Amino acid sequence: MGNPLHSITALFASPDALVHAVQETVKAGYTRYDVHSPYPIHGIGHSMRLRTSPLGYFALAFGLLGAFGSVGLMTWITLVDYPLVIGGKPFWSWPAFVPVAFELTVLSASVLTVVTLIVFYLKFPNNSHPLHDTPYMKRVSSDGFGISIQSDDPAFDEASVRAHFARVAGTDIAAVYYDPEMIDHGQKLFDPRFIGLLIGVALVVSGGTYIALNKVAFMEPFNWMMEQGKLKAQAPSTFFADGSGMRTPVPGTVARGFLPYAFAGKPAEAENNLANPLAPTAEVLARGRTQYLTFCSPCHGNFGRGDSRLRGQFPNPPTLLSDKVQNWPDGSIYHVITNGQNIMPSYSGQIGRDDRWAIVHYVRALERAQSAKESDLK
Amino acid sequence: MTPVTPGIPTKGTPFTPSSDRLGVALLAVGVLLVVLAFRVEPMRASFGSIILYLTMVSIAAGSLFLIALEYIAGAVWSVPMRRANEFLAGLSPFLILLVVPLFLHIHDLFHWSHPEAMASDELLKGKAPYLNIPFFVLRTVVILGIWALFAALFVRNSTAQDISRDPALTRKNVYLAAAFLPVFAITITLTAFDWGMSLEAHWYSTIYGVYFFAGTVLTALAAGTLVVLNLQKSGSIPALRPDHYYSLGALMFSFVNFWAYIAFSQFLLIWYANIPEETYWFMARWRNGWQYVSVLLILVHFLVPYFALLSQEAKMNPARLRFMAIWLLAAHVLDLYWLVMPTYAPGITLGWVEVGFPLVGVGMTFLLLSWKTKRYNAVPIGDPKLQRGLDFRL
Numbered sequence: 001m002g003n004p005l006h007s008i009t010a011l012f013a014s015p016d017a018l019v020h021a022v023q024e025t026v027k028a029g030y031t032r033y034d035v036h037s038p039y040p041i042h043g044i045g046h047s048m049r050l051r052t053s054p055l056g057y058f059a060l061a062f063g064l065l066g067a068f069g070s071v072g073l074m075t076w077i078t079l080v081d082y083p084l085v086i087g088g089k090p091f092w093s094w095p096a097f098v099p100v101a102f103e104l105t106v107l108s109a110s111v112l113t114v115v116t117l118i119v120f121y122l123k124f125p126n127n128s129h130p131l132h133d134t135p136y137m138k139r140v141s142s143d144g145f146g147i148s149i150q151s152d153d154p155a156f157d158e159a160s161v162r163a164h165f166a167r168v169a170g171t172d173i174a175a176v177y178y179d180p181e182m183i184d185h186g187q188k189l190f191d192p193r194f195i196g197l198l199i200g201v202a203l204v205v206s207g208g209t210y211i212a213l214n215k216v217a218f219m220e221p222f223n224w225m226m227e228q229g230k231l232k233a234q235a236p237s238t239f240f241a242d243g244s245g246m247r248t249p250v251p252g253t254v255a256r257g258f259l260p261y262a263f264a265g266k267p268a269e270a271e272n273n274l275a276n277p278l279a280p281t282a283e284v285l286a287r288g289r290t291q292y293l294t295f296c297s298p299c300h301g302n303f304g305r306g307d308s309r310l311r312g313q314f315p316n317p318p319t320l321l322s323d324k325v326q327n328w329p330d331g332s333i334y335h336v337i338t339n340g341q342n343i344m345p346s347y348s349g350q351i352g353r354d355d356r357w358a359i360v361h362y363v364r365a366l367e368r369a370q371s372a373k374e375s376d377l378k
Numbered sequence: 379m380t381p382v383t384p385g386i387p388t389k390g391t392p393f394t395p396s397s398d399r400l401g402v403a404l405l406a407v408g409v410l411l412v413v414l415a416f417r418v419e420p421m422r423a424s425f426g427s428i429i430l431y432l433t434m435v436s437i438a439a440g441s442l443f444l445i446a447l448e449y450i451a452g453a454v455w456s457v458p459m460r461r462a463n464e465f466l467a468g469l470s471p472f473l474i475l476l477v478v479p480l481f482l483h484i485h486d487l488f489h490w491s492h493p494e495a496m497a498s499d500e501l502l503k504g505k506a507p508y509l510n511i512p513f514f515v516l517r518t519v520v521i522l523g524i525w526a527l528f529a530a531l532f533v534r535n536s537t538a539q540d541i542s543r544d545p546a547l548t549r550k551n552v553y554l555a556a557a558f559l560p561v562f563a564i565t566i567t568l569t570a571f572d573w574g575m576s577l578e579a580h581w582y583s584t585i586y587g588v589y590f591f592a593g594t595v596l597t598a599l600a601a602g603t604l605v606v607l608n609l610q611k612s613g614s615i616p617a618l619r620p621d622h623y624y625s626l627g628a629l630m631f632s633f634v635n636f637w638a639y640i641a642f643s644q645f646l647l648i649w650y651a652n653i654p655e656e657t658y659w660f661m662a663r664w665r666n667g668w669q670y671v672s673v674l675l676i677l678v679h680f681l682v683p684y685f686a687l688l689s690q691e692a693k694m695n696p697a698r699l700r701f702m703a704i705w706l707l708a709a710h711v712l713d714l715y716w717l718v719m720p721t722y723a724p725g726i727t728l729g730w731v732e733v734g735f736p737l738v739g740v741g742m743t744f745l746l747l748s749w750k751t752k753r754y755n756a757v758p759i760g761d762p763k764l765q766r767g768l769d770f771r772l
Binding site: 015016041042043087088089095096098099 | 621624645649650771772
C-alpha cells in the first residue's frame with residue numbers, strides 16, 4: 001500500500017471504557033485525534049478537554065433573529081402595511097404574535113444552526129474523509145465506540161500509538177490509509193463548480209416549477225373575485241350565435257305573481273270590467289303624483305292640460321281635463337296607460353300595475369282641482 | 379439484610395437531625411394560627427385552606443404520578459431516588475384531614491352550594507347535576523380514597539421488595555401504574571375543577587385541569603428533588619452522579635416550560651374569543667392590584683426558573699437545584715393564591731390569616747418524612763434496577 005497513513009484506530013467495549021481511553025489519550029499528550037460513537041455521550045467533550053463549542057452562540061443569534069424578525073414583520077404588517085381591525089382588538093395585539101414568534105424562533109434557531117454546522121464544521125459540500133468506508137466507521141456507526149489518532153499529531157509514532165491503544169484495552173487496532181487525490185480538506189463552498197451546480201439546480205427547479213405550475217397544471221390565482229364566470233347586463237357573449245349575452249324570454253313567458261293584461265286592444269271590455277283596487281289615500285295620491293310627474297307630465301303637462309314640455313318635437317296630446325276624459329270610468333284611463341292609444345305607446349313596461357292605478361287617482365284629483373265646484377270650497 | 383451495593387445505608391437515619399422537633403413546632407404554631415384564623419375570619423381562612431389543600435394534593439398525588447411514571451416507563455435512572463416520591467406520596471391518607479374544615483365551610487366557599495342562588499340562575503341550573511353538595515363531597519372522598527389506596531399499594535410492594543428482592547413485585551407495580559395513570563388523569567382534573575374552577579361556578583375553561591396538572595407535576599418534582607438532596611446530605615442515600623441531577627433539573631425545566639405553555643394557551647384562547655363570560659375571570663386578575671400578582675406570577679413561575687435552570691451546569695449543580703426546588707414550591711403556592719383568592723375579594727388579601735397554612739403544610743411534611751425515614755430504607759435496596767440506576771449515564 002503506497003498510500004500515506006491517516007490514522008490508527010481502535011475500538012472500545014463500552015462508553016465508560018471509551019471515556020477512560022480518551023482520558024488516557026489526553027494524558028499521553030496526543031492532540032490530533034477524534035472520538036466516534038453511535039450516539040452522543042454526555043461529558044465526552046469534557047474528557048477530551050475540548051473548548052466549549054461556539055455553536056450555541058450561533059443558535060442564540062438565529063433564535064433572536066427569528067424572534068425579532070417575526071415580531072418586526074408582524075408589527076410592520078399590522079401597523080404600517082395593512083392595518084386591519086380584527087375582532088375589535090388593537091392593531092398591535094401582542095398575544096396573537098406569541099405563537100408565531102415562538103415557532104419562528106425555534107425554527108430558525110434549529111434549522112439555521114444545523115445549516116451552520118454542516119457548512120462551517122463539516123465543510124459542506126466536502127464529503128470525503130479518510131475514515132469513511134472503513135471497517136472502523138462501520139462499527140462506530142452501529143455498535144462500537146472508537147478513537148482515531150491521526151498521523152499528523154506531533155507525538156505520532158505508529159508503534160507507540162498501537163502500544164498506547166493496547167494498554168487502554170483497545171481492540172480491533174487498525175491503520176487507515178488514504179488516497180491523497182480523493183481527499184481534499186479544503187472548504188469547497190465557493191468552488192466555481194459547486195456554485196455552478198447550485199445555479200444549475202436552481203434554474204432546473206425554478207424552470208420545472210414554472211412549467212409545471214403555468215403550463216401543465218395551471219391553476220388560476222385568486223383574483224379577489226375581480227373576474228367572475230358570469231355575464232353582466234348588455235355584455236356580449238360568444239356562446240350564442242347572435243353574439244348577444246342577453247336573451248329574450250320564450251314567447252308566452254309570464255312574470256311571477258302577474259297575469260298578462262287581459263284587455264289588450266279591447267277598450268270597451270276594460271271600461272266595463274276594471275275598477276280601481278286602490279283607495280284614494282294621501283299615500284296613494286302622493287305615489288300617483290310622483291309617477292305622473294315622471295312618466296306622464298312630459299307630454300300631458302304637470303296639470304294635465306296637454307301642454308307638452310317637448311317644444312314641438314312630438315305632437316301635443318289632448319288635455320286630460322276634457323269632459324270626455326272626465327266622464328270616462330277609471331278602467332278606461334287605466335286601459336290607455338296599459339295599452340296605449342293612437343301614438344301614445346303602452347307604459348305597462350315602465351309603470352307597475354299599482355302605480356298605474358295610483359296615477360288614475362291622481363288624474364282624477366287633477367281633474368277635480370281644475371274644475372272645482374262651489375261645494376268643494378266649503 | 380445486607381446492602382446490594384457497599385455504601386448504601388439502610389434504614390434508621392433521620393431525615394434531618396432536628397426534623398422531628400422542627401415538624402412538631404411548625405405544625406403546632408401553624409395549627410394554632412389556622413384555628414385562630416377560622417375563629418376570626420372563617421371565610422377568608424376557608425379560602426386560604428383551599429390553597430393549602432391543593433398544594434398538598436399536588437405534592438401527594440404528583441408524587442404518586444411520578445412513581446407510576448417510573449414503573450410504566452421502565453425508568454432506571456430514578457430508581458435510587460424513588461423512595462423520596464414514596465415518602466411524599468405517604469401524605470395521601472392525611473389529605474382528608476385538610477378537606478374536612480373545607481366541607482364544614484362549604485357555603486362560605488362555593489356560590490353554587492346555595493340552593494336559592496341556583497334557583498334563579500339558568501346557567502347554574504344546568505350545572506346542578508354535577509355541582510351539588512352530596513355529589514361534591516362524595517367525589518372528593520372517593521378521589522382521596524383512591525389516592526390513599528394506590529399510595530399504600532405502591533409503597534407496600536416497593537418496601538416488601540427490600541426484604542424479598544422479588545422482581546415480581548416490580549411487575550405488580552407496573553400493572554398498578556397502568557391502572558393508576560388513567561385514574562390519575564381523571565382524579566386530578568376533577569380535583570382541579572371541583573376545588574379550583576367551581577369557585578367561579580359560571581366560568582369554565584377546559585384546559586384548567588391540565589393547567590393544574592402542570593403545576594402539580596412541577597411541585598412533586600421540586601418536593602422530590604428537595605427530599606433527595608436532603609436525604610443525600612444526611613447520608614441516607616448514596617452519592618448520585620451529575621447525570622441524576624441533570625435529569626431532575628431537566629424535568630423541572632421542562633415542566634416550567636409546560637406550565638407556561640398551558641398557562642399561555644388558556645390566556646390566548648380566552649383573549650382571542652373575547653367572550654364576556656370567559657374574560658371576566660382574567661379581568662378580575664388584572665384589577666385592584668391583582669395585575670401585579672399576575673406579572674409576578676409570570677416572573678416567578680416561568681422567567682426566573684427558566685433562566686435559572688437553562689444551562690447544563692445549572693441542572694447539575696445541587697445547590698442551584700435545592701434553591702430552585704424551594705423556589706418552585708413557592709411559585710406553585712403563588713399560582714394557587716392567584717387562582718383562588720380573587721374569588722374571595724376583589725383586592726389582594728394577605729395578612730396573618732394566611733401565615734398559618736404554609737406552616738401546617740411544611741410541618742406535616744417534615745413530621746411525615748421524619749417518621750418515614752426512620753421506618754423505611756431511603757433507597758429501594760431490593761429493586762432489581764437499583765444498580766443500573768446508580769450507574770446511570772446520560
